[in-house]
Amino acid sequence: MITLQTIRKRFGALDVLQDVSLALRSSAVTALVGPNGSGKTTLIKIVLGLTRADQGTLHVGGQPADEAGDYRRAIGYMPQAAHFPVNLRVGDVLDLVAQLRPGETVDDDLARAYDMAALKDKFVGTLSGGTKQKVNAVIAFMFRPSLLILDEPTAGLDPLSSNVLKEKVRAVRAEGRTVLVTSHIMTELESLADDVAFLCDGRLRYAGSIADLLRTTDERSLEEAVAALMRAERAEPRYAAPEVDGVREAPRWLVPGAEGAV
Amino acid sequence: MRNAVMRRAVLTALLSLAAASTARATDLTVGPGARFATITAALAAAQPGDRVLVRAGTYREATLVVRTPRLTVQGDGWPVLDGQGAREVLVIAADDVTVRGLVLTNTGVSSLEDRAGIRARDARNCVIERNRLRDNLWGIYLQRATDCIVRDNDIVAHGAKQTESGNGIHLWYSSGARVERNHIRGHRDGIYFEFSTLGVTRDNVSEQSQRYGMHFMFSDSCRYERNIFRDNNSGVAVMYSRGVVIHDNRFERSWGSAAYGLLLKDIMGGEISDNVFSRNSTGLFVEGSSRLDVRGNEFTQNGWAAKVLADADQNRFTANRFAGNAFDVTTNSSSANSTFDGNWWDEYKGYDLNRDGVGDVAFHPVRLFALVVEQHPAALLLLRSPLVSILDAAERVLPVLTPEALVDKHPLMRPPR
Amino acid sequence: MNVVALVLNAGLRDLSRNRWIVAYTLCFFGIAEGLFWFGGTGPQVLLSLLNLVLLVLPLVALVFGTIHVYASREFVELLLAQPVPRRQLFAGLYLGLALPLAGAFVVGAGIPFAVHARQGASLGGVAALLTAGVGLSLAFAAIATWIALQTDDRLKGVGIALATWLAATVVYDGLVLGAAAVFGDYPLERPLLGLMLANPVDVARVLVLTQLDVSALMGYTGALFQHTFGTVLGTGVAATALVAWCVVPLGLAERLFRRRDF
Numbered sequence A: 001m002i003t004l005q006t007i008r009k010r011f012g013a014l015d016v017l018q019d020v021s022l023a024l025r026s027s028a029v030t031a032l033v034g035p036n037g038s039g040k041t042t043l044i045k046i047v048l049g050l051t052r053a054d055q056g057t058l059h060v061g062g063q064p065a066d067e068a069g070d071y072r073r074a075i076g077y078m079p080q081a082a083h084f085p086v087n088l089r090v091g092d093v094l095d096l097v098a099q100l101r102p103g104e105t106v107d108d109d110l111a112r113a114y115d116m117a118a119l120k121d122k123f124v125g126t127l128s129g130g131t132k133q134k135v136n137a138v139i140a141f142m143f144r145p146s147l148l149i150l151d152e153p154t155a156g157l158d159p160l161s162s163n164v165l166k167e168k169v170r171a172v173r174a175e176g177r178t179v180l181v182t183s184h185i186m187t188e189l190e191s192l193a194d195d196v197a198f199l200c201d202g203r204l205r206y207a208g209s210i211a212d213l214l215r216t217t218d219e220r221s222l223e224e225a226v227a228a229l230m231r232a233e234r235a236e237p238r239y240a241a242p243e244v245d246g247v248r249e250a251p252r253w254l255v256p257g258a259e260g261a262v
Numbered sequence B: 001m002r003n004a005v006m007r008r009a010v011l012t013a014l015l016s017l018a019a020a021s022t023a024r025a026t027d028l029t030v031g032p033g034a035r036f037a038t039i040t041a042a043l044a045a046a047q048p049g050d051r052v053l054v055r056a057g058t059y060r061e062a063t064l065v066v067r068t069p070r071l072t073v074q075g076d077g078w079p080v081l082d083g084q085g086a087r088e089v090l091v092i093a094a095d096d097v098t099v100r101g102l103v104l105t106n107t108g109v110s111s112l113e114d115r116a117g118i119r120a121r122d123a124r125n126c127v128i129e130r131n132r133l134r135d136n137l138w139g140i141y142l143q144r145a146t147d148c149i150v151r152d153n154d155i156v157a158h159g160a161k162q163t164e165s166g167n168g169i170h171l172w173y174s175s176g177a178r179v180e181r182n183h184i185r186g187h188r189d190g191i192y193f194e195f196s197t198l199g200v201t202r203d204n205v206s207e208q209s210q211r212y213g214m215h216f217m218f219s220d221s222c223r224y225e226r227n228i229f230r231d232n233n234s235g236v237a238v239m240y241s242r243g244v245v246i247h248d249n250r251f252e253r254s255w256g257s258a259a260y261g262l263l264l265k266d267i268m269g270g271e272i273s274d275n276v277f278s279r280n281s282t283g284l285f286v287e288g289s290s291r292l293d294v295r296g297n298e299f300t301q302n303g304w305a306a307k308v309l310a311d312a313d314q315n316r317f318t319a320n321r322f323a324g325n326a327f328d329v330t331t332n333s334s335s336a337n338s339t340f341d342g343n344w345w346d347e348y349k350g351y352d353l354n355r356d357g358v359g360d361v362a363f364h365p366v367r368l369f370a371l372v373v374e375q376h377p378a379a380l381l382l383l384r385s386p387l388v389s390i391l392d393a394a395e396r397v398l399p400v401l402t403p404e405a406l407v408d409k410h411p412l413m414r415p416p417r
Numbered sequence C: 001m002n003v004v005a006l007v008l009n010a011g012l013r014d015l016s017r018n019r020w021i022v023a024y025t026l027c028f029f030g031i032a033e034g035l036f037w038f039g040g041t042g043p044q045v046l047l048s049l050l051n052l053v054l055l056v057l058p059l060v061a062l063v064f065g066t067i068h069v070y071a072s073r074e075f076v077e078l079l080l081a082q083p084v085p086r087r088q089l090f091a092g093l094y095l096g097l098a099l100p101l102a103g104a105f106v107v108g109a110g111i112p113f114a115v116h117a118r119q120g121a122s123l124g125g126v127a128a129l130l131t132a133g134v135g136l137s138l139a140f141a142a143i144a145t146w147i148a149l150q151t152d153d154r155l156k157g158v159g160i161a162l163a164t165w166l167a168a169t170v171v172y173d174g175l176v177l178g179a180a181a182v183f184g185d186y187p188l189e190r191p192l193l194g195l196m197l198a199n200p201v202d203v204a205r206v207l208v209l210t211q212l213d214v215s216a217l218m219g220y221t222g223a224l225f226q227h228t229f230g231t232v233l234g235t236g237v238a239a240t241a242l243v244a245w246c247v248v249p250l251g252l253a254e255r256l257f258r259r260r261d262f
Helices: A040-048 A070-074 A090-100 A109-113 A129-140 A159-174 A186-192 A210-217 A222-233 B002-022 B039-045 B368-375 B377-382 B386-397 C003-016 C019-037 C042-071 C073-080 C086-115 C123-150 C154-182 C189-197 C200-212 C219-229 C232-259
Strands: A002-011 A014-024 A028-033 A055-060 A075-078 A147-151 A178-182 A195-200 A203-209 B027-030 B051-055 B064-066 B072-076 B080-082 B090-092 B098-100 B103-105 B116-121 B127-129 B132-134 B138-143 B149-151 B154-156 B169-172 B178-180 B183-185 B191-194 B200-202 B205-207 B212-217 B223-225 B228-230 B235-247 B250-252 B260-273 B276-278 B282-287 B290-295 B298-300 B304-308 B316-318 B321-323 B327-330 B339-341
Touching (some): A028 A186, A040 A147, A090 A129, A109 A129, A147 A159, A159 A186, A186 A222, A195 A222, A203 A210, A203 A222, A210 A222, B205 B212, B212 B228, B260 B276, B276 B282, B368 B377, B368 B386, B377 C154, B377 C189, B386 C042, C003 C086, C019 C086, C073 C086, C086 C123, C123 C200, C189 C232, C200 C232
Parallel strands (some): A147 A178, B027 B051, B072 B098, B090 B116, B116 B138, B132 B154, B149 B178, B154 B183, B183 B205, B191 B212, B212 B235, B228 B250, B250 B276, B260 B290, B282 B304, B290 B316
């Protein structure tokens, strides 16, 4: 269970995140969606502690995020692109992460599924993009953290590996853990996620179950629903709210506060 | 010329006298239980040609004055003649006197008189050899002593300040002297010649002097060879003399603000050959001197190998070796009145297409940075800075500031010898 | 094992196989060996290498250092997402860069002196050169790290690194030379000695010169120089200044690393 409350972040004159409050359920996969530059990456980095919020609080498993970063024991992270030092062996990289997190419960399902034993002595510099992405996934799933953050996890993976990964995500969910995932492939998210959080211009515009979103927007797929949300944000007629005194109100079904969180 | 003839005549006369007297020579033995209890008594009884034999022991007597010609005063088992910190120890005041095998010590310090371990005063043909001199204000002092020999003496002064120390071997108006194989340490000047012409100084070691290892003033036509001068506070200074030959000496490790391996000031004509100048602040410093033939010397690991001021002229540097010096040659002006030709420079980077052993490109031994330092001494702090290397390289390609005339047109490709 | 050791270990493994570091090592080895080969005596080789050390070491440490920090950016983010304190992570990352740089120099330049030990290089001189080289590597690696953390634009960062190199190796001494010429009538020695301490390249040069070129330090300046730096105390002051040139930029870089957003 992850809770973000009134998170605000500015980079210079730019408001990257404004009053974002969001709670992520256990036993659920939440899709984080939004147009490019909407603040998805910044939000993830704030959860990881890579970036500090100017304002707001973050709780992971009921524990407040601390400076020392101990709360990150509860997080497994798969960044968007895997960049490891090219002169390290795959085994070196895996050992490094493993040794940085001593005492955690090991989960070697994915390592076995991707046959890391065979790759152990290969230098990172000799790996294909897809293979590096497998190593990337193995690192994220190496332990049993209560929260998994996956940034475009299937990018570069072949269909089989991609499938293995998705199965792993479902298994994790079944174990009662929390998953936050971003992807530009909405169909993939639709098959994987229970909930969706929609960010636009640094504001959280929707947070709730996919089913509710489809119902509210009267669309058939997540892709269409998200497109509908984006159109609404751009003031395209179909979902535009009536203007009151020259100020357009946010559509009512968009959920601006923590009270609307799942 | 007349002088030399006279001297030869005198010498012949003396030799014949000496031959005549040996037959009657007797030994006057001094020591506990011997015929004489004191050296003073023995000297009083001695006849020309006798030998005063001093046995081991310590003798504390008034200043001993040898007034008998052709007398030999000889130690047996290193007798110690102690000045008790109060007086001069031994004075030779007659011709043809030999002093050997004595330990002369402890004249004490005086600001009124120049106390010496051994003084030869107005004497001819004295021989001072194989003595040990310890902690005397002056060591061996030749004062108007002509044609004397000072050899194989070991002269040490400990820890006195320069103002409280005299010279190790001091010659004043004493011509024709031979100073050989002595070892001098810790005096103000190790060897000092003033108004003493026609001397020969060879095979001496002079070190740790508080001022100069050797100091020559107004002493023409002298030869200095095979001496070693090292760790002297200010090096060696030769001044105001003509016709000097300095050959095959070593000048080493004189460091400091005003320290020179060899300082030549107002020397007219002379030869500086086959010497080694090593690890001095300035190896060879030439000021106001002319017509010097500087040849076959080795300059290594000095700050400035050769500093030749503009008032020195017609000096020729040939067949010298320059290696590992911070600066090879420097001067204080952009005009150059001395010539460098056919030397070997380790910094020379030219080539020799016709393989005659002489570089095809001239070498400019004066670096731009050397001139900068000459004018702005504080800039020395930048020695071996990359910036300085760049400036020097630029100056070598396009010389504008360094003296055009100061150039070696025939730099050697290999070190001579 | 603690975090510093683990990250350092990975850095050492990576860079010890880095072709630029290997080339750098071989380059020093080749030049030093070549100088001996062409008849150089120990002291001559030391002086020739000193020029190289003063010019090349800062250049390599600055340019390679900034590029390396930029290239490791994504990997560092992955490590930052693990439950480790930033302070320890920084120490490991810095040492993982600086020690290979310093080690490459020590191995490359040191072995020829060990092999040609009988060719007259004084132990003090070799030790001073190696110390100065190590000090310069550590100091400029710290400065490079700081530059790369300060500037997100990689091209700009490398540009700043090059400018820093030029300033430290040539421009600074040019200004000192200018000052010596312009204010030549004043007693300049002491202020200039102070200025020497304010530039790591000059400190390194001074440290080696006091061991190599004693006889060259002449006149009043030389005497003062020798008096100031030639003593055990002076060498200590110079060494301390070099250490300060490691510690201060490193402190700034560490502060930045702990506080900045990734």
